[in-house]
Amino acid sequence: MDRRQKKTRKAVFEAFTSLLEVKSYSNISVQEIIDAANIGRSTFYAHFETKDELLRAMCTEIFEHVFSDDLHEESTHDFSSRKKDIVGEITHILYHLNDSRPYIKSILSCESGEMFMRYFKEYLVQLFSGELVKHNSDVPREYMLNHMVCDFAETVRWWMKHEQYSAEDVSRFFFASTPF
């Protein structure tokens, strides 16, 4: 990727996060982002079709880090001990989420948070559906999956607002309140 493109992209992301700290997503106009990023109007539209797509791009970048390859490899390499080690995997993800905390916090602060949550849950469905082989037959499997996904996603949203807790703390809270 061209250096110029990278630079523009970075400027837009930073402008956007700064604005999100000050005002809500729907009250931010594309023009404001452009001004804050100090770029030309046509340049913005060369990179992102809409404001929504900009947000999606930011979320994607975050999640690529949070659910990064080293995590996958790690969990697939020692596959033997994996099944039991969902706790470790969750804690690991929490660590990664903590790295992106400033970005995530600004996104979560308003309506854009709901989009973040939606994308986040897409990843979590994949993560948890493997864990549901032995599910309680009293309750539909699809209910349980939705339950776990929402549960974890909301746990993360809560954590972002409560900095005083560590990844281990939150992992413990999560497993203490969900029937694994």
Added chain:
Amino acid sequence: MDRRQKKTRKAVFEAFTSLLEVKSYSNISVQEIIDAANIGRSTFYAHFETKDELLRAMCTEIFEHVFSDDLHEESTHDFSSRKKDIVGEITHILYHLNDSRPYIKSILSCESGEMFMRYFKEYLVQLFSGELVKHNSDVPREYMLNHMVCDFAETVRWWMKHEQYSAEDVSRFFFASTPF
């Protein structure tokens, strides 16, 4: 309230829900609602300041039914047996939610759903905070409260998409997967 006002309000609500079944919240313009409701532009703005406020008004109307007085009185009158009867209370609420199902479903079908969820959770916080007197001290009380509220709200959202289950079913699912 004037008959004309009631009529207008009803027309707007119905137009709005019909539109929500066809397209997403943010893609619906005020003008479309006005046309669908077959009213004058200024009439709309005499009733609602913005589209968001219209949604809020609809949600309020729904929740006034769902968390209606007969429910409150019932639960406060026989206070002795109440503590144990959170199950009954939840089931009762689910019944009321089922009455408003068509409206709720259309609202939940897009971004407006997130606003619905937010308002819904405000009510649930009140409902559940009373239930948390005896909470597990391993986990912060505020975490548990958020957990229960989100859990129930998401259960309802899930239910709205899965008509095949009864209120009793869903109540059972909820209590089976949450540590009460």
Added chain:
DNA sequence: GTCATAACCGTACAATGTGTTTCTTATGGA
């Protein structure tokens, strides 16, 4: 039934935002 009130309608308006286009300038990579 009369009549004042208030809710309605329709149109026009300025203001704001969006996404596209065209053309010129600057910059990175071969």
Added chain:
DNA sequence: TCCATAAGAAACACATTGTACGGTTATGAC
């Protein structure tokens, strides 16, 4: 150095919003 390509600036048509205003019709109290 060269040139493809990204960035920038300005103007465009278009859609949407919220307000204003004057005229019309229905309601409910008497």
